Amino acid sequence: ATQEDVFAVAEEVLGEAFARFSDKAVSPAPFRRIPYAQAMLEYGTDKPDLRNPLRILDVTDLFEGTSFAPFRGKTVRAINVPGCAARPRSFFEGMLQFAEGIG
Helix, strand or coil, X not given: CCHHHHHHHHHHHHHHHHHHHCCCCCCCCCCCCCCHHHXXXXXXXXXXXXXXXXXXXXXXXXXXXXXXXXXXXXXXXXXXXCCHHHCCHHHHHHHHHHHHHCC
């Protein structure tokens, strides 16, 4: 059996089991497949909860030429959190201190 054969059986069994024994539903088959490397880069885990819309983004190009030592010459990844811009300046200063503290 191939990996796809195993996935097909699992999708069928899970769909039927949830339909019969739960009031919850599973995603329709075929389930979304995310390569390991992509899952780790975008979600920070190989088992992401796809209900969570937050993803890790590569923003290195936005910090090219920065004088901020923790980001200079490094890969910079960030999470876009809607509404975060409304936070007070003290929040961002605390984040800056934290980032500087870890080098």
